[in-house]
Amino acid sequence: xxxxxxxxxxxxxxxxxxxxxxxxxxxxxxxxxxxxxxxxxxxxxxxxxxxxxxxxxxxxxxxxxxxxxxxxxxxxxxxxxxxxxxxxxxxxxxxxxxxxxxxxxxxxxxxxxxxxxxxxxxxxxxxxxxxxxxxxxxxxxxxxxxxxxxxxxxxxxxxxxxxxxxxxxxxxxxxxxxxxxxxxxxxxxxxxxxxxxxxxxxxxxxxxxxxxxxxxxxxxxxxxxxxxxxxxxxxxxxxxxxxxxxxxxxxxxxxxxxxxxxxxxxxxxxxxxxxxxxxxxxxxxxxxxxxxxxxxxxxxxxxxxxxxxxxxxxxxxxxxxxxxxxxxxxx
Numbered sequence: 001x002x003x004x005x006x007x008x009x010x011x012x013x014x015x016x017x018x019x020x021x022x023x024x025x026x027x028x029x030x031x032x033x034x035x036x037x038x039x040x041x042x043x044x045x046x047x048x049x050x051x052x053x054x055x056x057x058x059x060x061x062x063x064x065x066x067x068x069x070x071x072x073x074x075x076x077x078x079x080x081x082x083x084x085x086x087x088x089x090x091x092x093x094x095x096x097x098x099x100x101x102x103x104x105x106x107x108x109x110x111x112x113x114x115x116x117x118x119x120x121x122x123x124x125x126x127x128x129x130x131x132x133x134x135x136x137x138x139x140x141x142x143x144x145x146x147x148x149x150x151x152x153x154x155x156x157x158x159x160x161x162x163x164x165x166x167x168x169x170x171x172x173x174x175x176x177x178x179x180x181x182x183x184x185x186x187x188x189x190x191x192x193x194x195x196x197x198x199x200x201x202x203x204x205x206x207x208x209x210x211x212x213x214x215x216x217x218x219x220x221x222x223x224x225x226x227x228x229x230x231x232x233x234x235x236x237x238x239x240x241x242x243x244x245x246x247x248x249x250x251x252x253x254x255x256x257x258x259x260x261x262x263x264x265x266x267x268x269x270x271x272x273x274x275x276x277x278x279x280x281x282x283x284x285x286x287x288x289x290x291x292x293x294x295x296x297x298x299x300x301x302x303x304x305x306x307x308x309x310x311x312x313x314x315x316x317x318x319x320x321x322x323x324x325x326x327x328x329x330x331x
Contacts, residue, residue, distance in 0.1 A: 016044070019116075020049050020092065021106075021107050022084030022085055022106075023053065023059045023107055024055055025056055025057045027058050028057075033107050034066045036109075036112075040112060040113065040116055040246070041117075045100075047070075047095070049072075049073065050072050052084075053077065054074070054077050073087045083216045089213070101120050101123055104198065104200070104203065106198075112244075116202065119202035132204075134204050134207030134211075134238070135227075137150065138240075139240065141248070147184075149181065150196050151187070151196050152179050152181060152197070152225070153178070153180075153181065154179075155225070160283050162177030163286075186240070187240065190240060191239070191240045193238050193239075200246050200248070207231050207234075211236070218270070220259070220266075221259075222267055222270045225270060226273075258304070260301030261305045265308055267283075271284075
């Protein structure tokens with residue numbers, strides 16, 4: 001199987017689309033991911049670039065066997081998701097001719113036919129407010145065919161309190177009370193969002209050049225939130241393309257106390273960075289209320305998150321590597 005393809009006649013822009021995948025003990029999910037690429041990338045000139053974060057299994061050997069033309073970057077450490085994305089981007093951008101756009105993928109994504117072409121076609125599109133589409137995302141499905149509610153509003157104090165009291169899905173019905181976009185109609189047409197889950201997203205060359213690297217201070221979780229919001233601040237919108245679709249096998253954050261705690265702490269850290277200490281204190285209180293209410297119902301991940309939220313040292317400390325187990329970058 002080859003991973004250097006002839007561009008479609010309509011593709012006049014230079015360079016291939018770089019398919020960037022960050023792996024960490026991902027050998028089990030990689031074969032089906034690789035198998036989905038020819039169909040998912042149909043019509044595009046593309047190149048697979050894999051950044052491996054020191055996998056302990058045979059991830060690298062699987063890539064070499066199944067995708068011999070792929071570029072493999074070995075970071076040599078469990079560097080985190082954003083660092084892996086940056087390493088893959090650097091390798092892709094350093095190749096002759098550079099890249100046209102980048103497709104950032106989890107290895108547990110299975111693109112459906114023509115998915116990438118639809119995403120790339122949306123990039124650069126002007127919007128009525130003067131911004132341009134810098135990030136496009138597909139309609140994601142669970143394995144059972146359920147549509148994933150992947151669109152998000154910007155995190156805020158009112159939304160954090162709304163979710164603490166009402167829960168994500170009920171609060172999401174109200175724009176000012178929920179971060180999660182739950183309206184089914186939003187997933188049937190081209191819909192703009194403040195950010196979207198990062199299991200699969202296309203980024204324009206212009207957006208990449210303007211916004212620069214992903215923020216590696218977020219070891220895992222909130223890195224896609226930070227990047228989408230930073231892109232929005234620079235005039236690049238995030239847009240759902242419902243004609244592009246993929247299946248997402250999902251991550252472990254909903255069941256792992258460690259990963260859930262990391263997700264919760266990084267939400268607080270990101271809000272503090274963007275809104276300062278006063279706003280962050282209110283946001284922290286809302287997040288703490290949510291986790292306490294769920295811990296009271298016996299949810300072990302929330303109990304771990306409460307302990308971390310009540311520890312000033314934990315809140316200040318940069319997150320470190322997770323336990324040695326396969327993980328996904330999004331929940």
